[in-house]
Amino acid sequence: MYATWAHWGNLTVDSGREMYVAGEVAAGKLLYRDVWYHFGPVSPYFNGFLFRLFGVHLNVLYWAGSLSSLGSAILLYLTGMRLSSWLAGWTAAAVVVIQAFHPSMFSFPLPYSFASVYGCFVSCLFVWFAVCASTSGSKWRIFGAGMASPVATLLKPEFGVACCICLMLAIAARGFQLRS
Numbered sequence: 001m002y003a004t005w006a007h008w009g010n011l012t013v014d015s016g017r018e019m020y021v022a023g024e025v026a027a028g029k030l031l032y033r034d035v036w037y038h039f040g041p042v043s044p045y046f047n048g049f050l051f052r053l054f055g056v057h058l059n060v061l062y063w064a065g066s067l068s069s070l071g072s073a074i075l076l077y078l079t080g081m082r083l084s085s086w087l088a089g090w091t092a093a094a095v096v097v098i099q100a101f102h103p104s105m106f107s108f109p110l111p112y113s114f115a116s117v118y119g120c121f122v123s124c125l126f127v128w129f130a131v132c133a134s135t136s137g138s139k140w141r142i143f144g145a146g147m148a149s150p151v152a153t154l155l156k157p158e159f160g161v162a163c164c165i166c167l168m169l170a171i172a173a174r175g176f177q178l179r180s
Contacts, residue, residue, distance in 0.1 A: 021044045022047030026049075026056060068120070069100035069101070073093035115156045126148035126149055129142075
């Protein structure tokens with residue numbers, strides 16, 4: 001992260017829209033009425049909240065994307081550990097971190113779409129909840145997975161659909177397993 005700081009993407013082409021929409025939302029405009037956005041409402045409202053909290057500055061988005069990639073990597077590592085494969089978890093986490101901070105057009109700190117970055121984080125959270133629920137049988141972890149899937153849908157529909165399908169399969173498998 002330190003080596004590539006502020007060398008990500010092209011502000012005009014890649015993510016000027018992300019900063020503009022979040023800035024307008026932070027100023028009090030409403031999404032889809034005053035400002036157009038291609039994806040779900042969670043990402044611009046969350047970034048607008050961050051802008052209100054920390055000020056309208058590019059570093060706010062840099063940190064939000066960086067922490068999202070770190071959170072995704074940690075969740076993938078914990079999922080690998082839960083599956084008794086620290087090597088698989090570590091490898092998945094390392095790939096996410098290396099890809100996230102690569103100075104190219106598709107980085108996590110300055111992405112084309114923050115909906116994708118936050119959707120990746122919420123999907124990793126969903127996977128962690130689902131794996132934990134399948135190994136422990138905790139209803140709270142199924143509830144956590146069930147809450148992560150609509151949030152992923154509100155970020156990007158393709159992430160949400162994948163989470164919902166996996167959740168349905170996990171619940172069906174759990175029901176089949178518990179039935180005598």
